[in-house]
Amino acid sequence: MSAGAAWAAVLDHPLREDVDKSVVDAVVVLPTLYVPEASQWLSTTAGRVALEGYSWMQAVHWVAGSGLYKPRRHRSHGPRSFGPTTVRVAQELAQLFPCRPGIEYLVRRTGLSERSVEYHLGMLREAGLLAYVVRGTRIRGEAAQASEFARMIPVEFDEALGVRTVQRDETAPEYTRAPCGIAEARRELMAKLAAKAARKIRKRRSKTSGKRSRKGAQQGVATGVSGEVRCTPMQVGTSAVSSAGSTYSPPEEKLANGEAKSPTPKKSTKRAGGRRKQNKVGRRFQLARELIQELDWLRGCSVPRISWVARDVADAGWTVTDVRAWLHLRGEVTKVRRGSGLLAVLLANAENVLDTPAKRSAALEQWRGAQEAARRHRIEQVRARTERYDGDWTGPTSYRVQQEVAAAFAKVREVVNGGRAALTDHPDVVSGAEPLPAGLGVQGLADDEIVQTRNDARQRLMMGDTSPITLAVDTLGREEAEQLYGPALVRRGLQLANGARSTLMTYGRR
Structure with missing residues (x-):
């Protein structure tokens, strides 16, 4: 690239209007900025980790103004240049610590489509500004896992601005080196990059959106996300391990505002007992x-x-x-x-x-x-x-004999339970006993109690409930039940009970 062509490219870019010709002369000698996919991991990158988001944004603005990275040289689709939209995505990443953004979160914050967000994240990785710490997963039937990135400063940035770095711990990886000085000739350019890093890049509004913006509609601005704390409290610092097996990866839907949700949901004070x-x-x-x-x-x-x-x-x-x-x-x-x-x-x-x-x-x-x-x-x-x-x-096979046997068993049960058969067949048990007083009916019940019992059984029989009559017949016997409820009521109850077990008779239909 010649010096004249580089200067024209700098003037055409909206982020480069205040870069002087000396800066262009300094970056012309640099090679094309591009990081292959194999070197986009923290363990294989040649850059260094940015200590904080402000210094990282200086490197982002330098890449945007230098013109060293051309996306269309490496792919036939996607954005044509590293422009303001990429810087807006980088601004959102600069506020996250650790840098673990969800695609849906960036879509809400920037107003871009999901595919556009993926394009710009790929451009930041290819420019050497991002490196994978843990790569997200997209497995069918499971929750999607968000990728965790490390904000990197490319080697080309240090060479262009004369930034001197030092490795304070010889056993630490190369990407942990820290800056210790800068060339005097590049301090003015560093001050301009610092001013740009302090400003916020917003999407330009179209001319047709003026009327709608007056009504309160937002056009292309970042949508608010609940909670202003921009950190994912998973760990302090950046891990150097690139294995996804040893790192917890919450799904992207739990990272709406860049922070992992607590496993125990908080109870709202507006709801009774935590439930609406x-x-x-x-x-x-x-x-x-x-x-x-x-x-x-x-x-x-x-x-x-x-x-x-x-x-x-x-x-x-x-x-x-x-x-x-x-x-x-x-x-x-x-x-x-x-x-x-x-x-x-x-x-x-x-x-x-x-x-x-x-x-x-x-x-x-x-x-x-x-x-x-x-x-x-x-x-x-x-x-x-x-x-x-x-x-x-x-038991006998004859129906008549079965009836006689059933009556004999019922008589035995009455004798054991002290019923009427016990009084008639065992007079010695009741010898000397006083006769029942007048006005008492079956088993010592008064006449009004028997009338009430019959009325209750008749009402329940009208609703289809034959349990009082069948229970009395099974426990007391047919004769005792007829004395208590009357022959007609007992016969009707037994007919309904027998008909309920038949397929030729149903209840609840006319």
Whole structure:
């Protein structure tokens, strides 16, 4: 490159208008500035580590004004020159310690595209201003890891400005050498570079963006990032190890503002218990998800649709247990064609019927009592089945004989439990006993208690619950149950219980 051509190149560049001809004469003799990919690592670089970001920006402005680095000499695409945009990217890197920028962070700060940021980072590495400490990873299915860089000052900068360096520790690597002086003839140029390093380069606004900028819209300026501290508190200083296996590499999405997020999230004072308080819509969706998990006949239903169906009870403060208690009062179902439609029918006007917490608590206790009774009934059934089939005795095949055997077993159980059969078959047990007082019915119950018991069983039978009658028949026997509930009610309850196990009969349909 001739002196005249170099001087014209300096004047054409917007960063070079104040560089005198003596500077050009000094840089003309320098070779072309380019660092191959193999030398872009901290362990293989020929430059030295910048002690702080201010001195590093002096080297950045020198490379931009010297014209020694031409990107298009080494690639056919990307930026054509080391210009103001590259300097803007370098300004963001100068504020990070350690220099571990995420691509998304630089995109937000500079307003550039992701590809442009990658281009300018590659130009800084090729110019000898950046060197890899740890290279980031892009593995499919895993979080992307950001690269960590060391801010470097090229050897050409020290030679052009007459910077003298010294290696204070002979055992340390070459890139740790420190400056100890500068040539007198280059002090003026160093002062100009220092003035440029102190200024901020911003993107020029286009003429058509004036009206929008008056309205408050930002055009090409760096967007704010929460938190003004520009450091990644991973380590102090720069590591000389270039192995990614021994260095922790947080993903790029955790480096939005250049600092790694703490593994334990901080609780905000604006939220109760560190979690945002749910609004009305959130409570509806939560109740819908719980109902879909608890009720088998709602499996596969849409959460938004169930939340809309249960919106009234959710707004009234109902929980999933309250809804299940209300559904027990309305009646159990065995076959459902459309779960959301059935739920809408069953929950109709529920918030007005159980409008107080006391009523909901009473319904909940009744549901839990029915659950406990059903559990005991299942236990009795399993026990009877075990005694019948697991023993050495094989039952008769005739249905009539099976009925007689079942009546004999029931009579034995009544004798053991002190029932009516014990009083009739063992008069010596009750010899001398006083007769039951007048007004008492079955097993010492008063007439009004028997009436209340029959009314409760009749109401539950109307809702499809046959557990009181079947439990009484299994524990007391058919005759004792008929005396307690009446023959008609017992017969109806047994018919419904037998029909529930048949495929020819279903509940909840007309």
